[in-house]
Amino acid sequence: xxxxxxxxxxxxxxxxxxxxxxxxxxxxxxxxxxxxxxxxxxxxxxxxxxxxxxxxxxxxxxxxxxxxxxxxxxxxxxxxxxxxxxxxxxxxxxxxxxxxxxxxxxxxxxxxxxxxxxxxxxxxxxxxxxxxxxxxxxxxxxxxxxxxxxxxxxxxxxxxxxxxxxxxxxxxxxxxxxxxxxxxxxxxxxxxxxxxxxxxxxxxxxxxxxxxxxxxxxxxxxxxxxxxxxxxxxxxxxxxxxxxxxxxxxxxxxxxxxxxxxxxxxxxxxxxxxxxxxxxxxxxxxxxxxxxxxxxxxxxxxxxxxxxxxxxxxxxxxxxxxxxxxxxxxxxxxxxxxxx
Ligand code: 5MM
Numbered sequence: 001x002x003x004x005x006x007x008x009x010x011x012x013x014x015x016x017x018x019x020x021x022x023x024x025x026x027x028x029x030x031x032x033x034x035x036x037x038x039x040x041x042x043x044x045x046x047x048x049x050x051x052x053x054x055x056x057x058x059x060x061x062x063x064x065x066x067x068x069x070x071x072x073x074x075x076x077x078x079x080x081x082x083x084x085x086x087x088x089x090x091x092x093x094x095x096x097x098x099x100x101x102x103x104x105x106x107x108x109x110x111x112x113x114x115x116x117x118x119x120x121x122x123x124x125x126x127x128x129x130x131x132x133x134x135x136x137x138x139x140x141x142x143x144x145x146x147x148x149x150x151x152x153x154x155x156x157x158x159x160x161x162x163x164x165x166x167x168x169x170x171x172x173x174x175x176x177x178x179x180x181x182x183x184x185x186x187x188x189x190x191x192x193x194x195x196x197x198x199x200x201x202x203x204x205x206x207x208x209x210x211x212x213x214x215x216x217x218x219x220x221x222x223x224x225x226x227x228x229x230x231x232x233x234x235x236x237x238x239x240x241x242x243x244x245x246x247x248x249x250x251x252x253x254x255x256x257x258x259x260x261x262x263x264x265x266x267x268x269x270x271x272x273x274x275x276x277x278x279x280x281x282x283x284x285x286x287x288x289x290x291x292x293x294x295x296x297x298x299x300x301x302x303x304x305x306x307x308x309x310x311x312x313x314x315x316x317x318x319x320x321x322x323x324x325x326x327x328x329x330x331x332x333x334x335x336x337x338x339x340x
Contacts, residue, residue, distance in 0.1 A: 003168075006215030007255070009133050010173045013093060013217060014256030017324045018064040019288035020175075022260070023050060023295070024097035024136060026069055033295075039304035047075045052302060053295070054086050056313040062324035065093040067136050067175070067289070073127065084131030095134040095175070096127045098163070102140050111152040112140045117162055124170035134173035136219065136289075137163040141178060141198050143186045143226065148194060153201050161205035168215055175258065175289065177219035178202050182263045186226035188233040192241050195223050199249040213253040219289050220246070221262045222272055235268075239275035243282065252283035259286075261293030269293035270322045270331055278329030288323050 013020060025033060030049075031041040039045055050072050053059075066087050073096055077086050084094040100116035114137065124135065139156035141148045160176050167174035178198050180191060199220065206213065223241040225233045233241070246257060261269040269290060276286050288294075297319060302312035318339045325331040 003212055003215060005171070006168055006173055006212065009093065010215050010217055010255045013065045013134060013173070014258065014285035014287045015064060016285075017327050018062055019290070019323055019327060020065045020067060020095070020258050021053070021063050021294055021320070022067045022136075022289050022291035023053060023072065024067040024069045025291065026097070026101060027071075030069075033299060034304070037299060037303050043071070045304060046071065048306075049299070049302065049304075050075065050083060051077050051086075052309050052312055053298065053316060054083060056316050056320075058317060059320055060090040060092050062320040063092055065095050065134060067095040067097055068132070069097055073130050073132060082131065088131060093133050094131050095136060096130075096132040096172075097138075098123060098127070098135045098167075099137040102138075105152055105155065108147075108149060108152050110142055110144055111147055111149065112142065113152070113155050114139050114159055117159060117166075120163065120166050121170065124166060124172055128171055132172060134175060134217075135163075135167045136175040136177055138177040138179055138219075141180045141194060143180065143184050143190060143194050148198070150197070150201075153198050154205075157198070157201040157205040160202055161209035161211060164206055164211040164216055165209045168212060173215055173217065174211070175217045175219050176202065176206065177260065179260055179262060180221045182221070182224055182227050184226040185228040185230070187229055187231065188223060188225045188237060188241055191226065192223045192245050195220065195245050196249055199246070203249060203251060213251055214255065216254065217256050217258050218250060218254055219258050219260055221260055222264075224262075224264070227263065235271045235275050238272050239279060242272070243276055243279060243286075247283070250284065254284050256285035256287055258289035261288075261290040264293060266293045266296055266319055267336060270319075270326050273323060274326035274329055274331040277327060287327055290323065294319050294323065
């Protein structure tokens with residue numbers, strides 16, 4: 001894909017009113033999600049669940065792209081169409097998670113590095129053939145006593161840049177996801193420091209590796225108080241700190257920022273996105289690439305039962321619509337009340 005095409009796919013993923021559905025849970029993660037509804041994680045249950053999400057009527061009004069997992073990109077809907085075809089026929093861009101998960105970083109207790117660079121060039125070419133037009137790689141940064149170390153931040157930033165360059169070579173838009181975890185009792189101020197140091201390093205590596213910033217998207221975590229922090233920041237404080245931090249370190253050449261939800265409740269993730277967009281215009285589009293915050297209520301409504309598909313799709317449509325409104329800063333609690 002020429003550079004111009006990468007740029008137009010990147011921009012097509014972040015139009016006003018829309019964002020990305022992350023449905024790229026790997027086998028271990030989807031097993032944990034299904035355990036919460038007491039459902040066995042069989043290949044057919046995973047397929048049926050993804051079909052329920054992807055065939056929700058009208059979802060394309062709020063969803064620009066969907067990130068798939070290796071198994072899902074090869075699966076089919078009941079009518080025989082592959083999932084990438086189902087999505088593309090709705091005008092939704094199919095994407096693919098290409099990292100192979102995290103491992104403990106040797107010599108650096110409680111820190112992680114992401115694997116998956118070996119053989120990546122070949123896998124990217126295959127995913128493009130299967131219909132993917134963008135990709136995603138997640139790095140994990142943990143806050144704790146004495147961590148993160150700059151060595152861990154640097155190792156992860158380097159891998160993200162290598163991945164980004166390979167994606168662009170293969171004609172796939174890279175979504176670069178450095179997740180600063182919400183786990184811990186750290187303050188929002190500490191989170192902001194770590195987020196800033198991480199993103200500074202990530203963009204320095206991306207530039208070193210000649211990744212075209214116009215043809216990529218950033219998927220960061222928001223600047224939040226740690227889950228166990230006694231003082232939880234308000235919605236306004238989170239929005240202000242997150243935008244302040246991103247404005248310092250994310251070049252305006254990047255077309256969009258697509259946040260992960262990272263364990264926030266579905267409604268809180270929508271409120272935070274809304275508050276950021278209500279602050280006014282920003283150098284980049286401020287959007288979403290949520291997994292749990294889009295899916296959790298629908299998963300609970302579905303419970304693995306075919307009879308619950310209509311209600312689960314209604315719930316999923318509602319969450320997508322709320323986040324679509326948050327893209328304009330026009331979400332309100334009334335939207336939840338009306339749907340309830
Ligand atoms: C952080 O996880 C990403 C966004 O999801 P949330 O909005 O729930 O935070 C997500 O794309 C993530 O990468 C997958 O759901 C899980 O991936 P793994 O590789 O951990 O199964």
